[in-house]
Amino acid sequence: MNEASAVESPVAPTATEAPWDPPDRRRTLQLALAALWFLDAVLQLQPFMFSRSFGPLMLGPTARGNPGIVAHSITDVSRSIGQHSVGANAAFVLVQFLIAFAIAHRPTVRLGLVLSVAWSLLVWWFGEGLGGVLAGTASPLTGAPGAVLLYAVLAVLLWPTARRPAAPCTAARLVGPPVAKVLWVAIWGWLAGIAFFGSPTRHPGTLLAGLEAGEPRWLAALNRHAADLVASRGPLLAVVVGLLFVVIAVAVFLPTRPARVVLAVAMVVGLAIWVVGEDFGTVFSGSGTDPNSGPLLVLLAVAYWPLRRAGSRRWVEAAA
Amino acid sequence: MSDPSWLLDLFAAVMLAVSAYCAVRLVVVRRLHRTLHYGVNSAHVAMGLAMSGMLVPVLNAWPNPVWEALFAGFAVSFAFQSASFVARHGLTGLSRDHFHRVTHYLTHLVMSFAMLYMYLAAAPVPAHAAAMAMGPAPGTAAFVGLPLVFILVLCASAVWHVDALSRFTPAVVAAAVRAGAASRGGEVGAGPEARWLAPRLEMGCHIAMCAAMAFMLVLLL
Numbered sequence: 291m292n293e294a295s296a297v298e299s300p301v302a303p304t305a306t307e308a309p310w311d312p313p314d315r316r317r318t319l320q321l322a323l324a325a326l327w328f329l330d331a332v333l334q335l336q337p338f339m340f341s342r343s344f345g346p347l348m349l350g351p352t353a354r355g356n357p358g359i360v361a362h363s364i365t366d367v368s369r370s371i372g373q374h375s376v377g378a379n380a381a382f383v384l385v386q387f388l389i390a391f392a393i394a395h396r397p398t399v400r401l402g403l404v405l406s407v408a409w410s411l412l413v414w415w416f417g418e419g420l421g422g423v424l425a426g427t428a429s430p431l432t433g434a435p436g437a438v439l440l441y442a443v444l445a446v447l448l449w450p451t452a453r454r455p456a457a458p459c460t461a462a463r464l465v466g467p468p469v470a471k472v473l474w475v476a477i478w479g480w481l482a483g484i485a486f487f488g489s490p491t492r493h494p495g496t497l498l499a500g501l502e503a504g505e506p507r508w509l510a511a512l513n514r515h516a517a518d519l520v521a522s523r524g525p526l527l528a529v530v531v532g533l534l535f536v537v538i539a540v541a542v543f544l545p546t547r548p549a550r551v552v553l554a555v556a557m558v559v560g561l562a563i564w565v566v567g568e569d570f571g572t573v574f575s576g577s578g579t580d581p582n583s584g585p586l587l588v589l590l591a592v593a594y595w596p597l598r599r600a601g602s603r604r605w606v607e608a609a610a
Numbered sequence: 611m612s613d614p615s616w617l618l619d620l621f622a623a624v625m626l627a628v629s630a631y632c633a634v635r636l637v638v639v640r641r642l643h644r645t646l647h648y649g650v651n652s653a654h655v656a657m658g659l660a661m662s663g664m665l666v667p668v669l670n671a672w673p674n675p676v677w678e679a680l681f682a683g684f685a686v687s688f689a690f691q692s693a694s695f696v697a698r699h700g701l702t703g704l705s706r707d708h709f710h711r712v713t714h715y716l717t718h719l720v721m722s723f724a725m726l727y728m729y730l731a732a733a734p735v736p737a738h739a740a741a742m743a744m745g746p747a748p749g750t751a752a753f754v755g756l757p758l759v760f761i762l763v764l765c766a767s768a769v770w771h772v773d774a775l776s777r778f779t780p781a782v783v784a785a786a787v788r789a790g791a792a793s794r795g796g797e798v799g800a801g802p803e804a805r806w807l808a809p810r811l812e813m814g815c816h817i818a819m820c821a822a823m824a825f826m827l828v829l830l831l
Contacts, residue, residue, distance in 0.1 A: 309782065309785060309786075309789075310776060310777040310782050310786075313773060317773070321766075321769050321770060321773055322766075324769040324772070325762075325765045325766045325768075325769045326765075328765040328768055328769055328821075328824075329761065329762070329765045329824075332761065332765065332821065332824045332825055332828055333828060335614075335617065335825050335828065336828060336829070337614050337829075340614045340617075376614075387821075390768075390769060390772075391772055393769075394768075394769040394770075394772035394773050395772050395773070395775060395776065396773065396776045397776060506755075508755075570758060573758065573828075573831055574758075574831050576831070
């Protein structure tokens with residue numbers, strides 16, 4: 291139907307019809323998630339992704355170090371994608387655009403979030419090798435615990451529901467404050483764990499030095515300086531970063547004001563990881579498929595930002 | 611078939627269609643007694659034509675300096691409109707038609723800059739090449755962070771417009787028209803929602819343009 295004629299022949303509103311409201315905080319976060327999927331789809335349109343090398347060179351190596359069943363499945367899928375590179379990549383692009391549009395379009399937001407979770411888990415397995423969790427190669431700098439897993443977590447936390455309108459933060463609307471807190475502690479606690487006890491082969495200096503290839507000069511120089519800075523301070527850095535992550539992990543148990551300060555720190559840390567550690571998801575190299583975990587960590591911190599409630603002094607109290 | 615030249619053709623075709631549709635809107639809007647943003651629709655016409663020419667050089671209508679001057683003009687115009695909007699309605703205010711905020715003009719300002727960037731940064735190609743092999747020109751590496759900013763703005767603008775599509779469903783528009791009439795003391799007449807010419811199609815054009823422009827900028831990263 292022509293848009294103009296649709297406007298000229300108004301349909302009587304039904305009892306269930308709601309007026310259009312501007313996006314609230316949760317809707318804005320959903321739109322941010324949709325924007326990231328949109329960006330992923332656009333990045334997936336790069337020529338390299340349509341080449342036969344995409345499967346074997348990008349996805350295949352993530353099998354390394356994983357248990358047999360996981361490694362074999364990744365190898366098989368990456369080989370298969372390599373053989374049908376154009377069709378497979380076109381399908382990936384379409385799926386990601388579809389998720390972005392479905393989340394952004396109000397009547398289909400639930401479908402979009404469900405697709406987001408399903409696709410995230412598939413990509414986490416076959417595209418990111420479970421984020422290196424089982425291979426022991428995970429590092430906060432490489433997007434641990436797998437950037438795409440954070441898409442799934444956010445899709446769940448941002449599910450549109452009328453439950454708990456007085457929740458202490460957006461992330462607690464669906465799952466409730468206790469589960470929301472467990473998720474936050476699990477993510478940041480796990481990052482702290484790999485900062486403290488991560489594999490020595492994943493030393494930040496080594497990782498940062500390895501990022502230089504294919505990056506623009508200014509970013510390569512930033513990587514080089516950062517690598518030099520941390521090269522001789524490995525153990526000290528591990529302790530400092532690990533402790534910082536522990537402080538962030540316990541933010542959800544703090545009173546509102548300190549919680550906000552720590553969540554702001556979490557956003558800065560997310561941005562720092564994105565810029566220095568992840569090189570903006572290596573999007574400048576021509577082979578970046580997503581912006582990696584940095585922006586998602588920021589988005590997650592926004593979702594946990596304590597909402598202003600009259601009379602509530604603590605994040606915990608507001609939930610009661 | 612790993613060469614994505616078909617992809618460039620596809621985006622070029624979509625951009626030509628968007629450009630042609632926006633041109634038709636500009637022609638028929640008065641005849642239909644409707645309203646639209648002349649500046650935005652004119653920019654969409656020019657951007658669609660220019661992008662199709664960049665993607666498939668044989669479609670390039672004018673020499674690059676002409677396009678550069680045109681988009682510099684659009685950038686100045688949108689900068690002026692942004693400034694006057696802020697002066698009139700403040701940073702968080704709504705326009706008189708209750709649809710647009712200052713971001714509407716800022717987004718098109720960014721799009722104009724992005725077009726300029728593409729002309730200045732893209733490596734030159736022969737006029738009659740089969741398809742544009744886009745890539746950054748030597749010397750633009752120092753500004754490689756700039757297209758990423760443009761891309762982020764375009765992605766955000768695209769999803770924001772998808773969200774707003776449901777604002778213009780027939781039922782919501784009818785409700786808004788009735789509410790508007792009631793607030794005018796029962797005076798029957800089309801409110802701004804009903805006067806806007808095919809708002810969802812205009813948004814669709816904007817979304818397609820954001821996707822195409824973001825794609826082209828990604829090729830320049």
